[in-house]
Amino acid sequence: DSGVTQTPKHLITATGQRVTLRCSPRSGDLSVYWYQQSLDQGLQFLIQYYNGEERAKGNILERFSAQQFPDLHSELNLSSLELGDSALYFCASSVVPPGELFFGEGSRLTVL
Amino acid sequence: GQNIDQPTEMTATEGAIVQINCTYQTSGFNGLFWYQQHAGEAPTFLSYNVLDGLEEKGRFSSFLSRSKGYSYLLLKELQMKDSASYLCALRASEAAGNKLTFGGGTRVLVKP
Numbered sequence A: 001d002s003g004v005t006q007t008p009k010h011l012i013t014a015t016g017q018r019v020t021l022r023c024s025p026r027s028g029d030l031s032v033y034w035y036q037q038s039l040d041q042g043l044q045f046l047i048q049y050y051n052g053e054e055r056a057k058g059n060i061l062e063r064f065s066a067q068q069f070p071d072l073h074s075e076l077n078l079s080s081l082e083l084g085d086s087a088l089y090f091c092a093s094s095v096v097p098p099g100e101l102f103f104g105e106g107s108r109l110t111v112l
Numbered sequence B: 001g002q003n004i005d006q007p008t009e010m011t012a013t014e015g016a017i018v019q020i021n022c023t024y025q026t027s028g029f030n031g032l033f034w035y036q037q038h039a040g041e042a043p044t045f046l047s048y049n050v051l052d053g054l055e056e057k058g059r060f061s062s063f064l065s066r067s068k069g070y071s072y073l074l075l076k077e078l079q080m081k082d083s084a085s086y087l088c089a090l091r092a093s094e095a096a097g098n099k100l101t102f103g104g105g106t107r108v109l110v111k112p
Helices: none
Strands: A005-007 A008-015 A019-025 A031-037 A044-050 A052-059 A063-067 A074-078 A087-094 A107-111 B002-005 B009-013 B019-027 B030-036 B043-048 B053-057 B060-065 B071-076 B084-089 B100-102 B106-111
Touching: A005 A087, A008 A019, A019 A087, A019 A107, A031 A074, A044 A063, A044 A074, A044 B019, A044 B100, A063 B060, A074 A087, B002 B084, B002 B100, B009 B019, B019 B030, B019 B084, B019 B106, B030 B060, B030 B071, B043 B071, B071 B084
Parallel strands: A008 A107, B009 B106
Antiparallel strands: A005 A019, A019 A074, A031 A044, A031 A087, A044 A052, A063 A074, A087 A107, B002 B019, B019 B071, B030 B043, B030 B084, B053 B060, B060 B071, B084 B100, B084 B106
């Protein structure tokens, strides 16, 4: 158990819909990272937050947005969903200065 | 930017040794990580190199040469449970949020 909690674990929805994925980092970790992993693909960095502020942005689509709240949990919002958005979405957290990232178990999104 | 290359697949026999190479180009080196990921599961941390040389941790060792942009992960005394993907990742500078950029991963299949 990495200490990073993600909900929901599985989500099935239809094209055009909107979903929210939630992440609670390890206790004391201020940085939260979101990654997308499509089937048989590598981990693609989406976005990073540190103590509520956006720190780095990767190849995140405009249809996607995220935020980190004062209690340090983070949410990733995916809207106007397309079939290609089906993937595992991982949240990770780290201490500052960061050593390794600790990953949650992921949220598996299926868009039908 | 960052570019990471590693082989797609490798096959080895139980009890043997396998070496997974990773070459990279980066505008700012700030550490190299190796993660293990079983199918459908979260990546788990294996090793971290920031200085040149060999880091040994049980059956796993990782080597780094910054001048050559090269790292390898050595897995000794292979076990069936070592069948997984192994991900090489570069850490960006602090100014870039310390994010980890992952390579595509090397799928290792251990055969009896």
